Amino acid sequence: MDLSSARPNRPGAFAWAAAALLLAVACATTTPDLPRLPAVSREATGELRPGKFVWGDLVTQDLEASKAFYSALFGWTYSDDGRYTTVFNQGVPIAGMVKARDPNRGTEWIGNLSVADVDRAAATIAQHGGQIETGPVDAPDRGRIALVSYEGNAAVLLVRATSGDPPDAHPSIGGWLWWELWAHDIDRAADLLVEIAGYQPEAVELRGKPYRVLGDAKVRRLGIIQAPPEVRPTWLPYFRVADTAATVDQAVALGARLIEQNERAAILVDPNRAEFAVGTWALETDRIMQDAP
Numbered sequence: 001m002d003l004s005s006a007r008p009n010r011p012g013a014f015a016w017a018a019a020a021l022l023l024a025v026a027c028a029t030t031t032p033d034l035p036r037l038p039a040v041s042r043e044a045t046g047e048l049r050p051g052k053f054v055w056g057d058l059v060t061q062d063l064e065a066s067k068a069f070y071s072a073l074f075g076w077t078y079s080d081d082g083r084y085t086t087v088f089n090q091g092v093p094i095a096g097m098v099k100a101r102d103p104n105r106g107t108e109w110i111g112n113l114s115v116a117d118v119d120r121a122a123a124t125i126a127q128h129g130g131q132i133e134t135g136p137v138d139a140p141d142r143g144r145i146a147l148v149s150y151e152g153n154a155a156v157l158l159v160r161a162t163s164g165d166p167p168d169a170h171p172s173i174g175g176w177l178w179w180e181l182w183a184h185d186i187d188r189a190a191d192l193l194v195e196i197a198g199y200q201p202e203a204v205e206l207r208g209k210p211y212r213v214l215g216d217a218k219v220r221r222l223g224i225i226q227a228p229p230e231v232r233p234t235w236l237p238y239f240r241v242a243d244t245a246a247t248v249d250q251a252v253a254l255g256a257r258l259i260e261q262n263e264r265a266a267i268l269v270d271p272n273r274a275e276f277a278v279g280t281w282a283l284e285t286d287r288i289m290q291d292a293p
Contacts, residue, residue: 037142038086040112042093045164048116051197051214051221053179054165055112056095056237057157058087060272063099066107069254069271073247074174074239089174107274109237110147111179112157113197114165121158121196122146128192150189151233154181158196168219177240177279182227186212189224238265238277247278 040054060066063085070076070087078097079086087095100107115121118136125148126132133155135146143162149155171177183189190201190212199214199221212224227233241247248266252258255271265279 037084037096037139038081038093039141039163040143040159040161041163041166043163045167047164047167048114048160049165049168049216050114050116051193051199051216052114052165052168052219053111053176053222054114054159054161056176057110057112058095058097058107058274059100059110060097060107060274061100061103062272063097066097066270066272066274069256072254073251073256074241076174090172092172092175094175107270107272108155109235109274109276110155110157111235111237112145112159115158115160115197118144118146118158118160122148124196125150125192128188128195130192150181150192151183151185154183154233154235156235171240171281173240173242175240176237177281178238178277179222180236180238180277181222181224181233182231182236183224183233184227184229186210186224186226190214193222193224234275236267236275236277238279240281241278242280244278244280251278 058066067076067078067085071078074089077088077091079088083098085097086093087097089095122132122136130151131149133147133149136144136158137146139145141162142159144160146158147155148158181189181193190199193199193214194201197214198216200216202213202215202220204211204213206225210226213220213222214224215221244261244264244266248258248261248268251268251270257269259267259269259275261267265277267275267277269275
């Protein structure tokens with residue numbers, strides 16, 4: 001989804017958001033009476049799907065405001081366990097929220113990417129110029145995890161889930177639709193992700209600009225878009241909606257800020273300054289976010 005000309009250059013807030021998330025993880029792994037990060041799948045599957053984004057965590061300055069915003073926008077419901085809030089979309093757990101510790105820092109969505117070997121994947125990223133921010137560590141219920149970053153800013157949580165990954169399914173309204181990496185060198189980024197997750201890469205064009213699609217033999221998993229030089233690399237989450245224009249109008253009425261919009265998708269900043277995108281999807285017509293051939 002080519003909205004590259006509109007992507008804002010927000011300073012590297014991810015490091016502060018990541019610190020809050022990993023502080024919650026540390027509590028979960030070292031202090032049994034404090035809340036744990038939940039499993040990424042409602043039912044134990046025992047199956048791993050390397051390369052799949054299996055969860056997302058929002059680190060937010062105002063937890064109650066974030067809950068209210070996304071509940072009104074997507075119909076999400078919540079379950080609170082101490083500092084950690086589990087997000088349910090249509091009754092299915094899909095994400096979590098945690099309050100940021102530093103009131104002067106940013107808010108960020110951090111995706112959880114399934115890999116077969118967290119330690120090896122983290123080491124590979126470090127060997128190719130990325131950073132291991134925290135871990136690898138074992139988080140009860142969630143699994144083996146490590147927070148890593150690419151090109152100094154694009155943070156992702158690597159995970160090998162204890163109970164297995166959730167099954168593949170067509171995206172639900174209000175649920176995860178797509179993840180997109182904004183990178184300065186899309187071929188280098190694609191090569192690195194192929195190495196850590198075993199993707200099959202595809203080179204395509206969107207509106208005349210290069211785009212990389214990564215997936216496996218059955219499912220396309222994510223995209224990589226060229227970030228302008230002035231824009232910091234980052235991961236952008238997309239949520240599926242039934243009507244992009246109507247969702248944008250509702251989001252703006254709820255206090256979000258619109259960055260850019262086309263007929264299929266839009267990039268927004270929520271009231272706590274977390275960037276996210278929304279988009280429509282149809283298997284029959286979407287040539288990017290669809291089942292692999």
